[in-house]
Amino acid sequence: MHKSSLMVFAGGGSGGHLYPSLAVADALRSLEPATGFAFFGTDRAIDANVLSACDGRVLRQPVRPLPRRPWQVPTFLFAWRASTQMCRRLFRKQRPLAVLGNGGYASAPAICEAARLGIPTALLNPDAVPGKANRMLQSRVDAVFAQWPETAEHFNGQVAVHATGCPVRPEFKFATRQAGIEHFGLDPDKRVLLVTGASQGARSVNEALMAVVPVLADAGVWEKWQLLHLTGPSGQDGAEALYRRCGVSARVVGFTKHMASALAAADLVLSRAGASTLAEITALGRPAVLMPYPHHGDRHQVANARMLVKAGAARLVTDRVDPQQNAGPLSEVLLHLMRQEEELSRLASAARRIGTSNAAGEIARHLLRMGRQARPAEPIESMEETCAAGR
Numbered sequence: 001m002h003k004s005s006l007m008v009f010a011g012g013g014s015g016g017h018l019y020p021s022l023a024v025a026d027a028l029r030s031l032e033p034a035t036g037f038a039f040f041g042t043d044r045a046i047d048a049n050v051l052s053a054c055d056g057r058v059l060r061q062p063v064r065p066l067p068r069r070p071w072q073v074p075t076f077l078f079a080w081r082a083s084t085q086m087c088r089r090l091f092r093k094q095r096p097l098a099v100l101g102n103g104g105y106a107s108a109p110a111i112c113e114a115a116r117l118g119i120p121t122a123l124l125n126p127d128a129v130p131g132k133a134n135r136m137l138q139s140r141v142d143a144v145f146a147q148w149p150e151t152a153e154h155f156n157g158q159v160a161v162h163a164t165g166c167p168v169r170p171e172f173k174f175a176t177r178q179a180g181i182e183h184f185g186l187d188p189d190k191r192v193l194l195v196t197g198a199s200q201g202a203r204s205v206n207e208a209l210m211a212v213v214p215v216l217a218d219a220g221v222w223e224k225w226q227l228l229h230l231t232g233p234s235g236q237d238g239a240e241a242l243y244r245r246c247g248v249s250a251r252v253v254g255f256t257k258h259m260a261s262a263l264a265a266a267d268l269v270l271s272r273a274g275a276s277t278l279a280e281i282t283a284l285g286r287p288a289v290l291m292p293y294p295h296h297g298d299r300h301q302v303a304n305a306r307m308l309v310k311a312g313a314a315r316l317v318t319d320r321v322d323p324q325q326n327a328g329p330l331s332e333v334l335l336h337l338m339r340q341e342e343e344l345s346r347l348a349s350a351a352r353r354i355g356t357s358n359a360a361g362e363i364a365r366h367l368l369r370m371g372r373q374a375r376p377a378e379p380i381e382s383m384e385e386t387c388a389a390g391r
């Protein structure tokens with residue numbers, strides 16, 4: 001084994017950034033039991049929540065997104081320098097095998113500092129279209145691990161892009177419908193519609209579903225179906241009250257760490273189209289109705305959703321933000337699918353065909369190979385210099 005046994009994961013701010021890293025960490029520990037871990041995250045509550053049970057050191061970075069206004073540059077640089085110094089201290093105390101950025105601005109300090117020190121670096125890029133941070137960091141990494149082959153065309157061709165799939169946690173390999181039904185206290189004789197906005201919830205998805213529930217009740221759908229609604233921290237009380245009024249059999253949960261059980265219990269999923277969420281849905285072969293997040297400038301969740309739609313594994317409903325505008329298209333799609341068992345079966349089969357369960361292991365093996373192939377450090381322009389130059 002390489003003289004170092006430390007693997008560094010960088011980034012955070014959402015479950016979509018953190019959960020794939022945890023899956024890779026589990027795979028690394030299986031391959032090399034002596035491997036240690038450090039997670040350079042953010043100061044957001046979701047990081048502390050998701051990483052609370054991880055076997056590794058968790059460091060909260062003060063780093064902030066790239067500034068949009070000139071007067072924000074000093075604050076950004078102050079936070080940037082504090083974050084890179086944090087990385088530098090750890091890297092000099094114990095040089096890592098490699099540093100894996102899991103996407104977003106919080107992965108940048110560790111990636112940039114590792115590149116300056118000649119430490120192998122890589123990026124997880126589960127979105128179909130790379131975000132701004134990964135596009136900026138591509139010249140500082142040795143490899144990119146993508147969920148879909150089509151993603152390679154969005155990079156500059158100078159970095160190796162490996163279409164591995166998106167890592168999912170080990171529990172997704174073993175989750176069963178019966179165990180999921182029991183965990184959430186659901187009726188085993190009814191089908192389950194799972195509604196989730198990912199780790200933080202999704203207000204417009206919640207509101208759209210709540211506008212649709214009475215329509216589905218009038219159509220008699222809830223005689224054979226029940227609802228498992230992961231609302232996010234703020235939507236639980238209102239949803240529970242509505243479902244009681246409508247007489248809908250529903251289990252409402254603000255947040256769960258048992259996403260594998262929730263998806264395993266589901267016969268149909270209504271969800272955002274975050275990359276890691278789609279990897280989990282397809283790993284379990286579940287049919288889905290996707291409402292991509294509408295406010296990203298690059299509309300990357302729309303691109304993600306279209307990958308599943310193209311494969312015949314999902315239906316796409318545009319989130320118009322207004323629940324009344326969403327209600328019509330959403331109720332039409334849900335009514336059709338909840339009444340058509342053959343259609344659900346076709347969507348599920350397509351999801352299973354494109355799902356992957358070995359991405360974490362493949363990425364872990366690649367990182368270990370990178371860590372054993374030391375390369376000399378080369379001078380590289382720092383982010384401070386890049387920002388100051390306006391590049």
